[in-house]
Amino acid sequence: MVYIQKLLVSYTGLPHQSRPDLCFDVLDLSTSVQLSEAKTQSKLNKVIRKAKNNSYRIKYPNLESLKNIELILYTDASYANLSDRVSSAGGYVIFLRGQNGKNCPISWSSKKIRRVVKSTLAAEALSLVDGLDACYFVRSILQEMIKLNAGESIPINCFTDNKSLCQNIHSTKLISEKRLCLDLASIKESVSLGDITVTWIKTSSQISDCLTKAGADFHPLIKVLSTGKGP
Structure with a gap:
């Protein structure tokens, strides 16, 4: 269980930096204190697969002007x-x-x-x-x-x-x-x-x-x- 907690901590910052699609999954995992170790591991594996199987870039477009923003x-x-x-x-x-x-x-x-x-x-x-x-x-x-x-x-x-x-x-x-x-x-x-x-x-x-x-x-x-x- 300690290994799972350490792995979860390593993924905690990722959703808020560049992967908003993982935000809820990590949030849900962080509240899974009543689940068994096997169920928690299963949910964590799904998050890891989702992180690896989906990739994209976040674009910060040129707004051209700061007027009327x-x-x-x-x-x-x-x-x-x-x-x-x-x-x-x-x-x-x-x-x-x-x-x-x-x-x-x-x-x-x-x-x-x-x-x-x-x-x-x-x-x-x-x-x-x-x-x-x-x-x-x-x-x-x-x-x-x-x-x-x-x-x-x-x-x-x-x-x-x-x-x-x-x-x-x-x-x-x-x-x-x-x-x-x-x-x-x-x-x-x-x-x-x-x-x-x-x-x-x-x-x-x-x-x-x-x-x-x-x-x-x-x-x-x-x-x-x-x-x-x-x-």
């Missing part, structure tokens, strides 16, 4: 789908989009949502909050680099395939889950101030789907990363 955030979550059967997976991918329409990858993440949630809505909301936190950090650095005029800000456009989340964000009604109200309130405030937009998209267009689910098609995300063209 925007941050694009795709977020997704899956409710109680990790190996411990109570934790949920959340994931996001961030692009910097130029006025020429090209998408430059900035960051992606797949991790266990920070607390046990009661619903898919809560999982999706917390995943969006985490993605927005990352976007705010990236935006602060970019705005210092390009020295925007006073009052100007790089827009953040968020995309989710959870219609209930999108409806709740754009609604004045309060939900019954009080703890979740606080998380949604922070998103609603940013939307009302015009700081961000949150748009619903079809699941077929959700390129971060593979960051939160086993067996999800990772090719749409890889296509954007390797071509710089949006979904």
